[in-house]
Amino acid sequence: MKVLGIDIGGSGIKGAIVDTKTGVLVSERHRIATPQPATPENVAATLKKIVDHFNWKGKAGCGFPTPLLHGKCQSGGNLHKSWKGVQANDLFKKKSGIDFTVVNDADAAALAEMNFGAGKDKEGLVAVITLGTGIGSGLFYNGELIQNTELGHVTYKNEAFENYAADSIRKKEDLSYTKWGKRLNKYFNHIELILSPDLFIIGGGASKKLDRFIDEIETNSPIIPAENKNEAGIIGAAIAAAEGIK
Ligand code: BGC
DSSP states (O other): OEEEEEEEOSSEEEEEEEETTTTEEOSOOEEEEOOSSOOHHHHHHHHHHHHHHTTOOSOEEEEESSOEETTEESSOTTTOGGGTTOBHHHHHHHHHSSOEEEEEHHHHHHHHHHHHSTTTTOOSEEEEEEESSSEEEEEEETTEEETTOOGGGSEETTEETHHHHSHHHHHHTTOOHHHHHHHHHHHHHHHHHHHOOSEEEEESGGGGGGGGTGGGOOOSSOEEEOSSGGGHHHHHHHHHHHHTOO
16 A cells, blocks of 8 residues: 655654555655744644645655654644644644544654564564654554553653653763763663563664664663664554554
8 A cells, every 4th residue: 555654853844655565665755844833833734745745645644753642642742832732633634635644753663663674573572762852662562552652751860761861862962872872771771670571672863873872781671773764754654544543
């Protein structure tokens, strides 16, 4: 099935047509900078531009970077506070004229990894952790997505762990990869204590540079990098729509 997959992020909104059987992009990728402020109105207008660019009338899925429940934003996340309470799938349909499946961005990236990447055929409990502006998570048990986990919001010193260990914090505080790796070591050990997963997969932008910090992280569960890299969000959003995830 061909599905339009869109990945909404803090800096860019990217879309492409995905063959959901193979997980391959069958169009070029179209990217538009995320409008600022990233309010519902502005983001929906940009999303419409992407739909129009592909002149798309078929199924569409979107990965969204806030806590969600059945397409409704539970908070504004790192986008904009006014998203709280917005039923994103309804808003996107109203603006673009087509049906949208809206899932959490980390769940989308994790769906791509489990179907076509590092998590393929992996049984048991698999925790996909995305390291980027925030820390996102996609949790799977025997290949089934346990939707809407927010493992970046486990607290450390009364704050969300992502405020201590996200890749954006490494950049902001100009941390060396070794120093950042030590923070991630605390994070992954904490998550391991809570979940005892069979496998960790590290996704998000930082997965490309895993060799620079992986030696600092010591867990019992194996940790491997994601394979789909930048395209995972787009591919996973398309899979979510094809599978009818709500
Ligand atoms: C949000 C998550 C999101 C993650 C990565 C966190 O701040 O709460 O929903 O998956 O950032 O974008």
